[in-house]
Amino acid sequence: MGRWCGIIVVLLTTGYELVETQEIGKFWHISDHHLDPYYTQSAEESIEICPSSYGRPITDPGRAGDYNCDSPWDLIKSSVDAMKLINPNPDFIIWTGDDTMHTDDEEKYLGTEMVLDIIGNITSYITEVFPNTTMFPAMGNHDYHPKNQHAPGDSEIVTALAEMWSHWLSDEAYASFQTGGFYKDNIPGSTDQIIMVLNTNYWYNSNKQVSGTGDPAREFQWMKDTLAEAKLQGQKVFIVAHIPPGYFEVKSNFDMLWYYPEYNDMFISIVREYHDVISAMCFGHHHTDTFKIIKTDDGEAISSLLLAPGVTPWATTLPGVVDGANNPGIRLIEYEKNTMALMDYVQYYLDLGEANKNDQDSLESLWVEEYRATKKYGFSDLSTGSLNNLAENMRKYCEPKNSDCPPSFRDYFILNSVSYNFNQCDEDCQKYQICAILEVEKEKYEDCLRDWGSGAPRQTEIPSVLMMSSVMWSIAAALFR
């Protein structure tokens, strides 16, 4: 509404001179490729078909992969080829990390060299298919060896990645990346729009190379300085990273807050301070299709994050998750060039089960539109207001006893697994999904779970009974994502 009011005001004041039109650009958001280079259809034992199965049963491994495996090369290749078929000229691409396979035996299957080989192969192929497109890559927790254990300071992997990605990075971004795996740059074609690519590995609670206090690699300080400078210059900042703040939305045996609690608070407080400078935020890591709202202390929605699903179909091993696989997804986002406001996206996907049954058509031709966000949810853009209304509407009708969730929640839930899981989402499942969207702060999230369906006021202070021991955290997080 605000933008239209602005246009009308300008029309009245400048008369016929005015031509303020929206110029819509497009970019790809891809994430969580998780290549399993050992994948083969011609083995008997599931651990040999793909080590990323952890030995879980695989009855009929297909050419596009298996829901218990990470991505075979052919699946990743087909995702890049499909991007080329669908939109060969995006303004840029964001790539939110996690390129290597899940395994409980990194010594056997991975290592620094293998991690760099895998990232290098994906980098080369994307560069070959999109030779003139700028890519903004972010580091994921699986883009390191050992996984998650990214220490601040000099790092062989970060140095190698800076070289590998130097053709995409400006000189300033390259120098910044070398020091900590994070950087900023201009959005192509604009000097008013900045992209800020964070390295969230330093904030991840599975990273034992950091303590969970202080400011590893001074990244929070850099984030604040960058936002403050942008504010001064009248610029907007688009934030891109791998691990999001807040919780995993799929019900499990754990409440998965990814960041160390102090870092989660720190991130939220920076967003609160600079929300008017932040145009949008895009993350990965969950492998699911979801979003998150960031609020003031008083509960006013002021910012939001979109989480794009992964390319890997891999069913999570997180204890308590029932059948936590997804179909592979790639996302084409539409944005308003003057403001970098996100207007819409089209989610494309490969129905892995169907693709494996089809041995006639090329894999890339089987990637199809899953849905268009505005059409599916009936909102006009991807603003925080639109996303918050959607989520609050879900809460309003899902939460009370003897009430039914709205159709939008049913749609959301199916899309959450990229049209893989068509089961019913029971009351517990609804609660975890919706609380993770609406509450990224630890206390507020715990209140949301505890008070769900009770009709209790939402901001009461009651001591948390949902704390997990650090040992349980480690077990859960080490297994997952």
Ligand SMILES: [Zn+2]
């Ligand atoms: Zn991850």
Ligand SMILES: [Zn+2]
């Ligand atoms: Zn991942």
